[in-house]
Amino acid sequence: MFTGLIEEIGQLLQIQKSSSITRVSIAAKKVLEDTKIGDSIAVNGVCLTVCKLNSTGFEAELMPETSAKTQFATYTNRRTLNLERALRADSRIGGHIVSGHVDTAGVIEKISTQGQGKSQAYILQISVNSTGLIVPKGSIALDGVSLTVIAVNLSSSKTSFSVGIIPHTWENTILQTYKVGTKVNLEFDIQGKYQLASAKNTSQNLNLDQLKSWGY
Structure with a gap:
């Protein structure tokens, strides 16, 4: 589990793609502290297991499902990446619970700014196919960054939503590199996913006796 608060910007040194597995080598510094083989690091919102480790970076492997569900298949060497170590049980959760399991891709439709100077905020408008899992004031992870919608x-074919980004987040994540047309990894709020699944199951079994048991 992660919080969506990015610890540093890393760089993709090498990516080796094959039909069975994809191997990546990533340059990093801060996220290497206290990290050991087998630990998890979120890379652009994707939970990866550290397979190799040295003083300047780490290596990880991606299953075909991960490559297919994320934007890793489009990445090339020297690309910058959002990095975050897994959440510790004694840590504060400053963002929201992020599993590192990407749900779908979004496309940046518009980038605008509000305010001036240090108070400037950045607004991203993103199109995505969703199933009612994005709500105003809800949370969403954008390339691993915890943001508020x-x-x-909503339309019949797609969902368009906007998020606001404070200068600190803009300056300390790869969000600053985005352009119109950039594709990003999206993870819906895990609480919303479970609630939607529960509601669907409940509606299928809903009857008068069930309503009475709930006090209706």
């Missing part, structure tokens, strides 16, 4: 526009 500002507004949601």
